[in-house]
Amino acid sequence: MTITNFTDKDVPDQSGRVFFVTGANSGLGYAAAKVLASRGARVLLGCRSEEKAEAAMADIRAVYPDADLCFIPLDLGNLKSVRAAAKLVVKEPRLDVLVNNAGIMMPPREETDDGFESQFGVNHLGTFALTSLLLDKLSQGQEPRVVITSSMAHRSGRIDFDDINAESSYSRWGRYAMSKLANLLHMYELDRRLRAAGSPVIAVACHPGVADTELARNFPGFMVALFRPVSSLFMNSAAQGAWPTLAAAAGEGVEGGEYFGPSRNGEWVGPAREVQPRKIAKQIELSKKLWDVSEEMTGVRYAI
Template identity: 85%
Template structure:
């Protein structure tokens, strides 16, 4: 059954299932973790800050006192942290769904701990490494899924293989769009590999439309102040922005390789449904090339 008009009210009971949600202390990740915990799931919150994770879990327990949660230290800009987090998750009795939510948007040019341009390094390479390290664990789960978060920004994205770390030139928007196109190329290539391996895991993707989250902190202050009073006309709340993530993670009838986003105003706002990316996101040769580059840069080899 196709998913249409999916909201938080459509999240079924998740008792007995385990989810790992990255970037879970704020924004889309927080609301995803909150809904899942409220529906009975055990939720692992992957966050850089233990203090912020504890505050988020306290807020969730104020609404759902019986919520089953655990903080997992995770910095997607640090390969050692990613490996350490994967080991901690690997010690859990099970893992059913990995929700790759964490990301950054339009910072000044910086580098990760491993020397990668931060937007590509965090949004794509960190997600790529974490997913690869947890794939075997997921394969043991029940109806396991990998959710990868992209953005409408992928539409203007281009993978600059000749300047992958933006050492020659840097555009905040350009590199954000590149990282979000990389997320979709990753998902579709992972989907092809999982199918070929007859894996029980399905790979899906989502985008939140335009949501009022901390990602907008690098927008110019004047822009934010002017738009805030009328934001409800063209911007989801953070809770609404999590609907496509939740649809991808728990929606009944979700199929491998699907992509979910808002249903209204050109995918800007509204309940979640299946949407379609730009054709370039499904191209096989760039995806294979990106995969090879990503394995080389991260040192993470997938079991499929």
Template identity: 85%
Template sequence: MTIRNFTDKDVPDQSGRVYFVTGANSGLGYESAKVLAGKGARVLMGCRSEEKATTAMANIRDEQPEADLRFVRLDLGNLKSIRAAAKLVAKEPRLDVLLNNAGIMMPPREETSDGFESQFGVNHLGTFALTGLLLDKISQGKSPRIVITSSMAHRSGQIDFDDINAQKSYSRWGRYAMSKLANLLHMYELDRRLRAAGSPVIAVACHPGVADTELARNFPDVMVSLFRPLSSLFMNSAAQGAWPTLAAAAGENVESGQYFGPSRNGEWVGPAREVQARSKAKRIEPAKKLWDISEELTGVRYTL
């Protein structure tokens, strides 16, 4: 059965399931964690700041007093932090779904703790490393699933293999689009490898369309001031933007390799449905090359 017009109301009961949601203290991650906890899931909230995570958990419990939540310290811009978080999560009795949501968008050129250009480092390499480190754990879960969050920006993305860390040139939008294309190349290659290995894990992706979240914090102030009053006309709220995430993470009859996004106005807004990525996101050779580079840079090799 194909998913159409999916909203938070379509999330089935999640009692007994365990989710690890990255970037869970705000935006799409927070909204997803809130819905999943409200449906009975245990939600591990991966956040950089314990203070922000504590506030987010308190807010969820105000609405869902019985919510089963746990803070996991996680900085996707730091491989040491990623390894520590993975070890902590691996001690949980089970893990059914890894929801890779956290990311950054259009900062000035910065580097992660490990010297990677920040957007590629956080959005792709951090996600790649965390997923690889938790793959064995997820494989033991019930109906296990890995979700990777991309963006419509992947459509204009190009992987600059000759300047992977933007040492020669840097464009805020160009590197964001590159990282979001990398997310989809990762998902489709992971899907191929999981299938070839006969793994029970499925890999899927999602994008929120245009959602009103903190990701836009690096937009110019004049742009924000001009468009914020009109945002409801062409932007999802954070809660609405989480619908494709929830479809990917908790929708029934989801198949490995599917990609979910909003259903209206050119995938900008609306309830979730399956959408199609650009063909370049499904190309095998660039995906293999990116995979090899990602393993080399992160030191994480998948057991497939």
């Protein structure tokens, strides 16, 4: 089944299913969690701040009083936190879908608690580790899926293996693009390995186009002031930006290795459909090299 013009209205009933959505207290993650909860799913909200998570859950319950929600403490910039979060999720009766949504965009050069450049560390390495730790649990779910969130920025990305932590040079945009390319390389290699292992889990990816979310907090102030009044002309709202996420996570007939994004204006806005990445994202040797480096950096080994 080919997904076209997918919006939140196309999300089928999810009663009895469990979704773990990272970065679910705001933006795309919040929008996706709200829709999934409205369809009867149990939604685990992976967030750094308990206060913000509780506020998000209260907002969802204000609209959907019966929403089944649970806060999972998660900081993707701290591998101890990633392991602790995975242990909590594994205690759940079931897990059907992992939605890797959380990420950061264009901060000044910072390091994670484990000493990784923050964008690569949070957007890719944290996601890479969390996915590995939950694969076995997912394999016991119903139509289980791993969703990995990339970006159109991957098209300008390259993996700098010689300066993986940006110790020699740092570009906010360059390292963001690198992390988003890494997300796709991860998804396609995971898809290949899951298929080879005969796993019931499928790996898919999505991107929101250009969405009005808190990720833009590090944009220069003059840019925000200039574009905010006309943003609706070329930018999705957070709810609209979540449509590709929802297509990947809950769309019917989705197959492993598919990639979803907006359908209009060069993938900037609109309902979701299957889209194609830059060819480099499917390079097998590059993805294998990144996989090996990621396992070494995180100390996490996939069982496939």
